[in-house]
Amino acid sequence: MSQPLLEIKNLSVNYGAIEALQDINLVVHEGEIVTLIGANGAGKSTTLKAISRLVNSAWGQILYDGREVTRLPPHQVVQLGIAHSPEGRRVLSQQTVLANLELGAYTRSDRLGIKADIEHQFLTFPRLAERRNQLAGTLSGGEQQMLAIARAVLSRPRLLLLDEPSLGLAPQIVQEIFSVIRHLRQSGTTILLVEQNANLALRTADRVYILEAGRLTLTSAAVELLRDERVRKAYLG
Amino acid sequence: MQASFLFNHGHHSIFTAILNGLSIGSVYAIFALGYTLVFSILGIINFAHGAIFTLGAYFSYTLTGGAFGFNGLLANASLPIHLPFLFALVLGSILAGIASVIVERLAFRPLRKRGADPLLTLVSSLGAAVVIVNVIQYLVGSEIYTFPSDIYGRLPASINFGTVERPIAIRTVQIVIFSVSALIVSILTYFINFTRFGKALQAVSEDAITASLLGINTEKFITFTFFLSGFLAGLAGTLVGSSVSIAGPYFGIAFGLKGLGVIVLGGLGNIPGAVLGGLVIGLAEAFVPADYSGYKEAIAFALLFMMLLVRPQGLLGRSVIQKV
Ligand SMILES: Nc1ncnc2c1ncn2[C@@H]1O[C@H](COP(=O)(O)OP(=O)(O)OP(=O)(O)O)[C@@H](O)[C@H]1O
Ligand SMILES: [Mg+2]
Numbered sequence: 001m002s003q004p005l006l007e008i009k010n011l012s013v014n015y016g017a018i019e020a021l022q023d024i025n026l027v028v029h030e031g032e033i034v035t036l037i038g039a040n041g042a043g044k045s046t047t048l049k050a051i052s053r054l055v056n057s058a059w060g061q062i063l064y065d066g067r068e069v070t071r072l073p074p075h076q077v078v079q080l081g082i083a084h085s086p087e088g089r090r091v092l093s094q095q096t097v098l099a100n101l102e103l104g105a106y107t108r109s110d111r112l113g114i115k116a117d118i119e120h121q122f123l124t125f126p127r128l129a130e131r132r133n134q135l136a137g138t139l140s141g142g143e144q145q146m147l148a149i150a151r152a153v154l155s156r157p158r159l160l161l162l163d164e165p166s167l168g169l170a171p172q173i174v175q176e177i178f179s180v181i182r183h184l185r186q187s188g189t190t191i192l193l194v195e196q197n198a199n200l201a202l203r204t205a206d207r208v209y210i211l212e213a214g215r216l217t218l219t220s221a222a223v224e225l226l227r228d229e230r231v232r233k234a235y236l237g
Numbered sequence: 238m239q240a241s242f243l244f245n246h247g248h249h250s251i252f253t254a255i256l257n258g259l260s261i262g263s264v265y266a267i268f269a270l271g272y273t274l275v276f277s278i279l280g281i282i283n284f285a286h287g288a289i290f291t292l293g294a295y296f297s298y299t300l301t302g303g304a305f306g307f308n309g310l311l312a313n314a315s316l317p318i319h320l321p322f323l324f325a326l327v328l329g330s331i332l333a334g335i336a337s338v339i340v341e342r343l344a345f346r347p348l349r350k351r352g353a354d355p356l357l358t359l360v361s362s363l364g365a366a367v368v369i370v371n372v373i374q375y376l377v378g379s380e381i382y383t384f385p386s387d388i389y390g391r392l393p394a395s396i397n398f399g400t401v402e403r404p405i406a407i408r409t410v411q412i413v414i415f416s417v418s419a420l421i422v423s424i425l426t427y428f429i430n431f432t433r434f435g436k437a438l439q440a441v442s443e444d445a446i447t448a449s450l451l452g453i454n455t456e457k458f459i460t461f462t463f464f465l466s467g468f469l470a471g472l473a474g475t476l477v478g479s480s481v482s483i484a485g486p487y488f489g490i491a492f493g494l495k496g497l498g499v500i501v502l503g504g505l506g507n508i509p510g511a512v513l514g515g516l517v518i519g520l521a522e523a524f525v526p527a528d529y530s531g532y533k534e535a536i537a538f539a540l541l542f543m544m545l546l547v548r549p550q551g552l553l554g555r556s557v558i559q560k561v
């Protein structure tokens with residue numbers, strides 16, 4: 001197979017004395033949806049933060065499109081084509097929905113393209129369109145999640161990192177968001193998805209990694225895992 | 238019939254007091270804007286701001302060709318150039334902006350990189366202020382320097398807004414100060430609220446981590462903010478210095494305290510608040526009768542104190558700037 005879009009080699013991350021990630025090896029190929037599942041505190045968000053350089057790695061390498069990003073500042077990672085919709089959404093609450101989206105396209109300079117893409121996001125998420133001039137801090141949780149995803153997509157990433165897009169949302173909105181995720185992949189975006197909702201994640205993803213207490217314990221095709229009795233017991237309830 | 242006459246509001250009309258108040262208040266406003274910009278980005282009060290104000294005044298004075306006194310390393314020295322005042326004002330303020338960036342590099346950034354407590358950074362900015370004041374004293378001594386009286390070229394020293402019998406004379410300096418400040422505040426307001434750069438600056442101020450995830454180079458914005466803040470301090474220093482005089486290396490310290498009062502009054506980190514706070518304190522001072530002018534400062538701070546009892550978040554303030 002060709003060179004992976006993202007390759008993590010022997011990555012370790014520490015927070016002071018806490019070893020959050022130990023010797024992680026992970027690859028994501030262009031066009032895939034890969035999901036990373038695991039219990040609370042397993043290190044899922046830390047993995048995404050290491051990729052977008054919000055945390056320093058103690059050891060190991062992160063290669064994006066064959067290029068080492070392990071020491072870049074976060075804004076350069078975005079410029080290379082990696083967008084991160086972070087845990088807790090982190091919309092800019094003092095700015096309008098529209099301004100949040102415009103800032104999502106901060107790395108781009110094609111004004112017309114940005115305008116068209118924002119309108120496209122408004123078609124995808126009509127709730128956001130109705131609230132375009134509302135301050136993002138006043139949106140509901142589900143709407144903020146939509147905004148976080150739309151904002152990340154506006155940088156036109158090749159690789160999109162999504163941290164728990166279903167957290168705390170009503171089932172119907174979760175369905176909406178996952179159908180958007182599948183659409184994004186169809187339009188060529190590669191996705192690394194962190195989820196608590198393992199059932200949904202496995203039904204959406206091509207491959208899966210399971211993280212336990214900072215170590216990768218299992219990797220497999222998603223369909224196989226859905227059939228695996230033990231995994232069903234442990235992760236799917 | 239000189240400055241003292243025109244500064245004396247005792248028997249002047251309310252009109253004069255208002256204009257004088259707006260004039261000094263607008264300088265407070267641009268000075269306080271510098272404080273508030275840094276605060277809204279880093280959540281830290283930059284105690285070197287008053288020292289940069291002083292530095293800006295000395296830079297502009299030097300650029301107009303002003304000579305130094307008998308003390309200090311630069312005794313009797315002066316530049317061979319005599320820039321027109323407006324050029325000196327702009328260039329001196331740019332130099333103050335650069336000095337402010339240097340302060341950021343030396344006193345703020347190393348601590349930020351280590352994730353130090355904001356209180357430590359506050360102390361190191363205070364240290365930077367002391368160093369700047371001492372360097373000024375070492376270089377040019379502590380004399381009072383006065384800008385040449387003809388800095389506005391052919392403009393008259395004052396303009397009469399009244400009639401010949403009942404003159405209401407406003408010093409040209411006051412008008413220049415007010416115009417320059419109003420211009421700066423308008424440009425800044427437009428720039429912060431309506432440009433891509435301004436929105437990115439707001440994003441850094443609200444949540445620097447998220448801003449970096451959007452591809453914004455937060456360090457670049459911090460550097461720019463310090464430049465802008467120093468530029469505003471330099472403008473204010475030059476304007477006040479040219480209106481009265483440069484009262485020595487400690488010139489900016491009292492002014493710095495008042496600037497702090499202004500931003501607290503307006504609401505920490507709040508840009509329109511800084512402007513409003515500046516104008517309110519300026520006007521309040523202008524209405525202090527001449528006989529009590531020695532108590533101006535006390536009155537300004539009493540006002541501040543009363544205000545804080547009623548609205549602890551400041552005139553327009555959100556109680557806390559959103560920080561993560
Ligand atoms: N800033 C930090 N300082 C110290 N420890 C941290 C920090 N961030 C995370 N940790 C620790 O690192 C470990 C991994 O955290 P991480 O946020 O990556 O977990 P997670 O898998 O995303 O969990 P969740 O499902 O609850 O979001 C946890 O033990 C957590 O307590
Ligand atoms: Mg997490």
